[in-house]
Amino acid sequence: MAAVDTLKTWVVRTPLTGRLAALSAIAALTSATAVRATVDGIVTGCEFTPYLPFVLLSAIFLRWWQAALIALLSVPILGLSFIGAPGKLLHSDCFQSSAAIFLAASAAMIGLVMIVRGLFHALHRPGEDESEGGVVFSLEDGEVWASWYGQGQPVLLGSEDKVSTMMHDFLAQLEVGRRLNGGK
8 A cells, every 4th residue: 555655646746846857857868868878889870769768757757848858958969979060960861760759759758657647636636525625835945836636737826925925915804804794
């Protein structure tokens, strides 16, 4: 049962954001390029295969558009690091076809992760009953996020100071309204 709860936590949780997401993206691109350099004597030419696991991990741990950006950045990084000058890349049939296949495979992996995450959300909707509280507020890196049970990704509300001020104002307005309505 603990393994299922751990899996549920990883699938349902919000992807990495902020500095941690940027560092993860840099680490993915650096690691993939290092692996490609390590196997350069074994794989030759326009081989993108070492980049694929890092795109998959990025799709799992980052937002879809960040994983797509990593896939897109992998193309010029590999090309310039292992194939040659930009002019040579544009005239290389090997590079163009390999890049196209890599980008298609990356898009398929990112799409699959999005579908699995969506299905998992649909099957394991935590707290659909709003009687236990429909909105969840969370604080990350000084920013306040709101999420609704079973309703997709969290929404950025603003900085902690701004949201705190707005909430205090909202609660004060509620209190004034109750007083004017005779405590109802």
